[in-house]
Amino acid sequence: MSEHPHDGDLVEVRKAVYRPLRRGNALEDTVARLVQTIRLGVVAPGESLPPERELAASFGVSRDTVREAIRELADTGYLLPRRGRYGGTFVADPLPHPTTSGTVTPEEIDDVLGLRRVLETGAVRAAASRSLDASTRADLWARHEAALPAGPEEYRRLDTLLHLAIAEAAGIPSLVALVAENRADVNVWLDTFPLMPRNIQHSGEQHESIVTAILAGRPDAAEAAMRDHLAGSEALLRGFLV
Structure with a gap:
């Protein structure tokens, strides 16, 4: 080396x-x-x-x-x-720095991302375990398809809407509010570094796996796909912020 x-x-x-x-x-x-x-x-x-x-x-x-x-x-x-x-x-010299540099502690990141993991894997498992009506099934797929062609300017919003739709599909009303609050915290950090085109593409592929597993009624597969998806953004957040 x-x-x-x-x-x-x-x-x-x-x-x-x-x-x-x-x-x-x-x-x-x-x-x-x-x-x-x-x-x-x-x-x-x-x-x-x-x-x-x-x-x-x-x-x-x-x-x-x-x-x-x-x-x-x-x-x-x-x-x-x-x-x-x-x-x-x-x-690069000098290096770019995220606007939250020095203000976010590893403990805060562990707390927010740990809660996200619990909330969103629980939501996707619950959604995949239910018999979803036609409207909910169509909405999930539509949210996924809407995010696929999105560019960096609109992707974050459409990605958030898909994740909230998954929480809604879980059929637990209070869960949606918790996911929304947590996602707002995560988005503040995600917005400190630019979206990368290949990352958007990869997220789209993972979204398809998640939604497909929900619609097929496969809770284990849905949870595993969501865990992989969350792990990717967690890696980026820890890399840029910690």
Whole structure:
């Protein structure tokens, strides 16, 4: 792996950062791990990341996934790809910072995201366990389809509406209010960094798995799909904010 200054102080941190990713959300986890690499100072502003092939081997993902993650972070101002003999992928100097940087604690993130996990996996399991009427079934699919072609400007709103529709389909009125309140907290954090096109596409694929499982009356599959979906955004939030 490429060497950088102050390696002696960063050996253990690098071992923690440059390790295989879990399965399920390869792109989001790669983006989050690269952001973590930057925010921990493993690669300082102005320095270059290890080559794509080394990152792919370390993370246990394809070079295409690493390349896409780098492209997304370049679009958001964290990385600067350079061509030529002395080219590579360099960390931006200065780095962009989320507006909540320094104001959100890991404990707050654990609390909000932990509650989100409980509420939304519970909601999707309850929805998949019910006999839904035709109107509810049509609304769920329509919400999913509406979010598919959405661009960064409108995606967050349409994504939120789909998640609220799932909560409504659970048939527990008070649950909708809890999900809405929690989602508002999450959206404040999500809005501190730009939406990435590949992430939107991946979320759409996961939404389809979730809605399909609900409509098929498969609670276990619906819950598993929702867990995977939430894990992707959790990885991004922790990468950018913690």
